Amino acid sequence: MATTGFYYAIVQYTFEDPLPSCDAPRLELFIGDRICVYGQHGEWGYGRKFDEKNGKCGIFPLAYVQIVQKSMFVSTSDGYLVVDEISRVINEWWTKIKELMVETTRIGSFEDLMDSFNELLIIKTKIESGGIPIEELSKLRLRVSKLVDRGNTILGQDVVIRNEEGVPLDVESLSLLRTYEAHISSKGRVGSLMREKPENVTINDSFSLLLSIKSVELHCKYSCEISISLYDLDKKMFTTDSYTFLWNSGSGKHTDLNLKALFTDFAKEDIQKKYLMVTRVVHVSPIESSNATMRKHGHHEATIPKTFYCRQSYASDIMEMSSIFLAGVGHEAKERVIFLNREPELPLSLKAYHATNRIPKNLSNDMETKLLISTQLVPGNVSQIKARHPHLFSRCPAAILRRADRTAVSIEDSRNEMYITLMQAELSGKSSDRNIEARLHVVESNGHVMENVFETISVTGSQLSTVYKSIVVYHTDKPMWTEPIKIALPSCASHDVYLRILFYSKKAYDKPKPEKGPFAIAHVQLIRSSALLCDGEHDLAVYKIDNPGSHFDESNVHYMNLPDTRRTLKESIGSAKPHSQGFSLSDKSFVMISTHSCSSMLTQNEHLLNVLRWRVNCVNLTSSLVALAQPIGDTEHEMIRFFSHLLDALFEIWHDRETSEKVVFDVIVAVLRICEEPRHYPQAAKIFEVYLKRFSFTSAALKILKCLNHYVISDSEDSNEKARNAFKVMGPLFKLVVVSKKCGIKFEEFDDFEKTYKQYLREFMKSLVALMSEKKAKMTVQNTALKSIPTIIDLLNESDSVSPENLCGFIVDLMNNFGSNIVTRERLNFIAQIVETRFFSLSICREQLLIPCLQIALDIIQIDNMATEKGEFADRAAECASIIAAILERLFADAKSGEGNAERELTSFILMVYRPLVQAMIRVIHDDKHTDDDARGHFFSVILALLDKMSAQMFSEYVEERSSDIDKRDFLMEMVQMIRDLLNRNAFPSTWKDMIMLQNKVIHKSLRFVMSAVQTFFSNDKFCVEMWREYMVTVVSFVTQEGLNSKHEWMKNEDEDMRIQLRKAAAKDLRSMWFRLTPSQKLNYIPSMIGSFLKVSLVDDDETREATIPIFFDMMQTEYNTSASRSFTEFASELVSQLDTNVDQHSATKGFKEHFRQLSITLCQSDKELMANGGEELIERIDRLLTALIEYHEVASKSLVECVDSLMSRTVQLMRYYNQYSHKELYVKYIYKLYDLHTSYGNKIEAAKTLLRHATMLTFDDDALPQWLIARSLNRHRELHRQLKEDLMEEAGNLFSKGEDWEDALIVYNQLVPVYQNIIMDYDKLAGLLQKIAQLYTSISRTERAYFYYYLVAFYGQGFPAYLNGHKFVFRSEKLEMHGEFMQRIMKMYDNPEKIMKTDPCPHLVDSPGRYIQVFNIDPIGTGCSFENNPEVKPVIKKYFRYYNIQTFEYSKVEERKDTKWTSIDPSSEFMRNWLVRRRIKTADSLPTDLRFTEIVELSDPIYVTPLQNAVEQMRKKNKELNETAASAESNPNFDLKLLSRDILGVVSAAVMGGVKNYEVFFTEACRNICECGEQSVIMELSSLIIEQVEILEYCCYVHASRCQGEARAINTMLADSFDSHRRYVEENFGKTRSRLPTHANIRLSSFDSDSINDGMMTMKSGKAAVLGNAVANLIYSNKRSSGPGTPVNLSSRSAPSFDNISSKLRSSLAISKLAPPPRPPNPISPINRGPSSNYEGIRMRAHSHQASTVSLNHMSVAPPLPPRPDRPDMDPNRTLKRKN
DSSP: OEEEEEEEEEEOSOBOOOOSSOSSOBOOBOTTOEEEEEEEETTEEEEEETTOTTSOOEEEEGGGEEEEOGGGOOOHHHHHHHHHHHHHHHHHHHHHHHHHHHHOSOOTTHHHHHHHHHHHHHHHHHHHHOOOOHHHHHHHHHHHHHHHHHHHHHHTOOOOOBOTTSOBOOGGGSOHHHHHHHHHHHHHHHHHHHHOOTTSBOOOSEEEEEEEEEEEEOOOSSOEEEEEEEEETTTTEEOBOOEEEEEOTTOOEEOOOOEEEEEEEEEGGGGGSOEEEEEEEEEEEEOOOSOHHHHHTOOOGGGSOGGGEEEEEEEEEEEEOHHHHHTOBTOOOEEEEEEOBOSSOHHHHHHHHHHHSSOOOOOSOOSOSEEEEEEEEEESOHHHHHHHOGGGGSSSOOEEEOBSOGGGOOTTOOOEEEEEEEEEEEOOSOTTTTSEEEEEEEEETTSOBOSSOEEEEETTEEEEESOEEOEEBTTOSSOEEEEEEEEEOOSSOSSOEEEEEEEEEOOOOOTTSOOOOOSEEEEEEEEETTEEOOSEEEEEEEEEESSTTSOOOTTOOGGGGSOSBHHHHHHSSSSSOOEETTEEEEEEEEEEEEEEEEESSOBOOHHHHHHHTTTTOOTTHHHHHHHHHSOOTHHHHHHHHTHHHHHHHHHHHHHHOGGGHHHHHHHHHHHHHHHHSTTTHHHHHHHHHHHHHTOOOTTHHHHHHHHHHHHHHOOSHHHHHHHHHHHHTHHHHHHHHHHHHHHHHHHTOSTTHHHHHHHHHHHHHHHHHHHHHOOSSOHHHHHHHHHHTHHHHHHHHHTTSSOHHHHHHHHHHHHHTOOTTSOHHHHHHHHHHHHHSSGGGSHHHHHHTHHHHHHHHHHHHHOOOTTSOHHHHHHHHHHHHHHHHHHHHHHSTTOOTTOTHHHHHHHHHHHHHHHHHHHHHHHHHHHOTTOOHHHHHHHHHHHHHHHHHOOHHHHHHHHHTSSSHHHHHHHHHHHHHHHHHHHHTTSSOTTOHHHHHHHHHHHHHHHHHHHHHHHHHSSGGGOOHHHHHHHHHHHHHHHHSHHHHOOOGGGSHHHHHHHHHHHHHHHHHHHHHHHTSOHHHHGGGTTTTHHHHHHHHTSSOHHHHHHHHHHHHHHHHHHHHHOTTSOOHHHHHHHHHHHHHHHHHHOOOHHHHHHHHHHHHHHHTTOHHHIIIIIHHHHHHHHHHHHHHHHHHHHHTOOOGGGHHHHHHHHHHHHHHHHHTTOHHHHHHHHHHHHHHHHHTTOHHHHHHHHHHHHTTOOSSOOBOOHHHHHTTOSTTOOBHHHHHHHHHHHHHHHHHHTTOHHHHHHHHHHHHHIIIIISOOHHHHHHHHHHHHHHHHHHHHOOOOOEEEEEEEEESTTSOTTTTTOEEEEEEEETOOHHHHHHHHHHHTTOOEEEOSSSOOGGGTTSSSOEEEEEEEEEEOOOOTTTTOTTSOHHHHTHHHHSSEEEEEEEEEEEOOSSHHHHHOTTOHHHHEEEEEEEEEEEEEESSSSSEEEEEEEOOOEEEOHHHHHHHHHHHHHHHHHHHHHHHHHOTTOOHHHHHHHHHHHHTOTTTOGGGGGGGGGSHHHHHHOOHHHHHHHHHHHHHHHHHHHHHHHHHHHHHHHOOGGGHHHHHHHHHHHHHHHHHHHHHTOOOOOOSOTTOOSSGGGOOHHHHHHHHHHHHHHHHHHHHHHHHHHHHHHHHHTOTTOOOOTTTOOSOOOTTSOHHHHHHHHHTOOOOOOOOOOOOOGGGSOOOTTOOOOOOOOOOOSSHHHHHHHHSOOOOOOOOOOOTTOOSSOOOOOOO
């Protein structure tokens, strides 16, 4: 017999034998193969191999296989898929991590990522090892998916869409909407994973407290019982079970206990509650005797019977839990030490805490009684914790302690417990009855003591006992216990249950006397007629036992008839004391207890009991029903716990009592509403489904419909509220209706039952339709009903309650009768729910419901109501989009174009909804800028889905149906604008690779549709400029979008091919559209479309470039051919501008540059006229511009700030290019880029010179500024040329002043003086400006400036860019930046190239592959000034011209030559062997300029300097330095005399270098014999310089003596002695010297008294005061002579301040200062008056700098030259040289 099925088998024997005569295929079997068996016939089976899902099927003998369960299988292919995913992900992660590490050293969540990395490797190894059951593989797959998704999110990798089992989905098998929903689901899943960080887990629904006891230290000779529980301060009750464990006596300290207790069932609301952890230690021991003699001779512990042992309080502690709860879930366990308190007792401590809200001080703790614990909050309930943390329940399982709270009992729990707190008692009696012990029993009404009802949670779990013995409070008859007790109530009791408390008096052990019986009793009834004792405190009455001390008679139950509480006692009638057989009332005694039940089987709720026992207790039934209809507080929990029983009772009441029909219905509604609440729903829904399966009340259907209809048609406000409540649970109500209807028909409740049922249902449906159109105050009822109606549609259809036609009519009637009370949100919600029903999928519904539903949705989004808030419209439009998406997915998921009826229905659907949806989308995007990305993405996904379903024919027909060309144009414009906006604003995240690929496919197809429509309807005579423009701009956005140009890994292989094909096809479409235009039509897009086409050309794809670059040539040709001037100026200008903008944004590659040049030249060659008339020149210009832009952006893209000099140089290159071709806008743009760079790096002088570039483009006229300047916000809020130029020049002057370039600041300010004086007549500004000018002159004259050095920097090697390789530059250093510092900075700037340690050029290194740099210092050659030789001008004024505006430099090196005529004089002299080799440099610009450096444009041939010329140059240089140093010391009272003394000693005591002794050789006979005539004159000049140096040295010593004070006075004698010795040597060898000092002047300090020193100082000060006047006068005089008053100031060519335009008043005021200077000490004749020999032209070398900063600063300052010596008749100006013979 043939059977079919599906099961699994494992091959036991190999089967390779041929089949008997049979046409069926054979399946070969090998031992161990896993087989899927599809069917069997006799002894043969049919199936395939499990691991070959696409393998062939065949037959095989069943005897060769063994049937097994699927759990024994693991699909090899499934396992391989997981392993492959892990391998791929690990490689991707590692690559990404390395990329991130290059950019930054810190990656967010790096440790979590590494943990995931390791876990994935472990899972991979585990799967590869094999033998994993399929269930475990499923769990591993889910775990892998979570790890991969979370890691991808951290690293910014692409999203992987998966199903619920963690398997990646195949995008090709999904619709576009399903793909979008999968991405949204993945986003939510990953978001949850990111929030579930182990270190910061938030509390959701429940959590638990894990308590670990690490160690216990006690010092007690008896064993102890330690209990820990949590106490609720607000409720004043113990809120959890008590955890109890034992401590054995004599052990002292217990360590490494590892005891764990888990306090469960906490909710997030408990975090803010106040809990205490109560720890109590009780020692179990006999009562100590009060007699001292008996204590001394007491019995040994071993001889005392255990019955005399009792629980006595030892120590306790309370600890606040707020800090633990507020710390949150997931934090590490924190250890705490609990120091136990011996006094006061626990009840007193709790009482004190309630009173003061503070823990009482621990006064009696010896610090040796303590516990070490740790606490930690763990998320989840017990089952979740067991699954997540199995180690807690493995070796030493944690004890589980439940909450003693009724609200913590879930519906599924089965608990029946009573928590009692034995609080306190007062027992009057004998004085000896003071050591009181209370023993508790649970007794049935027949006197039977219930066994094992007292539960204690210990280390080993739950421990049950029949009796509970309280703590014995020593020697008091008013014991206070505060002791929590847990009672496990019986699940079913045939009798009432009582709690009995017997009181015993514990005495010390006396051997002859046995333990006495109880002396008093108290009781309370726990369960009465299945009703629990109410929660709260109970003041119990105490009854004396007539025969105290005797054995208690368990059968005596007469006490149960006595009043149990003192309240009941007071309410009892009669004055006699209550008594019974063996029991009498103790008037002054009482015992106080507190009870709290926690039961899912019994209840204390009176109303609930009345309903459940309605047949027994009918009196209060109605009032109880009314109360249950509006439950509050704990009643809700009670009702949900007794859900099934309560509903049964209600339906029974309904069946038997017609009068209670409405109120019973209200209770049913209340019960169902509670079930629908989120906190109860999951469990309540399961119970409700189970209840429906056994539901059997046949009359419920009619009664529910009757009551519903009553509330619908009723007008009372009370009925409205009840109707609204009923509508909220209409779904569950109709489930009861449907089940009841089936029961009624099945059991034939009565004749015509079904007919009656349908009649009631029709009436109810009509009432609902009428309700929708009402305008009374029923708005909430109407909207609530409309929200709930969709929940009953499937029930009515599937139960055959209503025919599909009638049900469709009902829905349509509802929609047609929507009144004004029905809000838009609920209308759309109703349609959305109807669409989601199973009923809507039926074919009849497609015909009757589709159009009405769509019409309502579209009407809403087509309403042009501007009063509607933008946010509300966006929400409504999104809901409409959701409805359309649901319809499309449910009805047309598999519909394809060309499939008959399906295509027609789909076409009608798309044509109806597409345009309204697009218009709504455009309005949402433009009106509501803050629409979140999810809403936009959802909108766009729906539109894409519609376009995906649309065919070319459908689109064409849709456009043709537009009535007018304007309508057609509007439709197409809306479409392309919507596509462009969403492409530009990224509707989907960049990591949604699958969604982006689907989007691009659909958009490309749609753009093809648009292209065809544009060509068809808007060409030739109907040409529309804007339509063509919008299409082309949209195609540009599509080609240049990030999704098609991303560098993600996923865009490789086959995906990359699709991406490239889409891009190429779109670019070709763009070219095709362009060349369809006529020349006159093309002019509409020239030059406006150049930028758009350029963006496409800049895409890094050769074919795309080749498709679009010819468009530029066509534009140029079109403008040239149509222009009257035969030019293409507009095209060229716009192309340059767009290149600058788009290259900046898209970073064009060199490939684009090469393609552009090659293609442009090729195309230009076809038009010789265009080529000759500027075409070729434009191509070269663009090529140069692209080179400059590429170089600029290569430097700008680097993150190292050290590359700023290269960035500045590339910026200047672009500035020069744009200035050369008059692109003023771009020129100014880069001026301010350069300016911003200079200001950010503190280059004030360069920033000022950069600003002046823009200032020179402006005039002082009141002309309006160009619009492009204002558009770029470069006008500084000015509107006129004059205003902006004034601002720029003022800022430039300030920058020059801050950079201590005061002379250039003067040039700038002097140009503003005539503007303020003669043009705008603003004398306030003029006054301020003149003050600035005066301050500048003061600074120039009085401030010693620190100057900068110049260095030659040469670059060699292919490792440098082309603009650096082989080029030499002169760099200006920072002020006083020494060679080492500059070298370090320049090496860091260019990433440490190899140094070249010589000064010779190295052109051979240009082609080398490495990187070499050459850096050495060079000396500036100043331009000189007209007053250079004027002795009246201070050296500090002249020095500016030696270091500023320098364009010529020189450098020298020493070359040793042995075979010269100079070495023949003295071969051993090193000085005679060393020649100087000099080179002179000329740069492109004068430094400083608008860069810190400039390129060298000329390098001279070597200039050789002989030793004689070198000696003369050194003497000139030294004499000048000495002269200026002395002058500075004389005029500057702050001058450091150490510099002067050092320079003097360097000459008069030249021990190292030899000084002038090196020059003796030039005055020998041998030298005279070899020297030529010209050289003889040089030797004479050298002799004169040596003699002159002595005179200068004497003046230096005189200045030193006149200035020295303090420490400097000690060196004066040495200087004077050394000078006298040096003068004698010079006079002996070179000739007579003469003094330039005044008569009686002396160089020794002893000749100066204090008055003379002061007079000298005053003289020097007066001389200093005259310097400024003389300088100004000389400047005015020199300017008058050179240029005259009418010569204008040329800012670019002048090197000194010009006063040509200065006012006559200022000029006359300055001329007044041209007076004779005051008397001062005479100076020797300045050596600068001696001109150099006409036969020699030397190049000066820079002086060596000093190390100390302050010393260097003063040393660099050069004093004015010495004044001429006064005429003396005794001095002969013609001095003779004394030569050595």
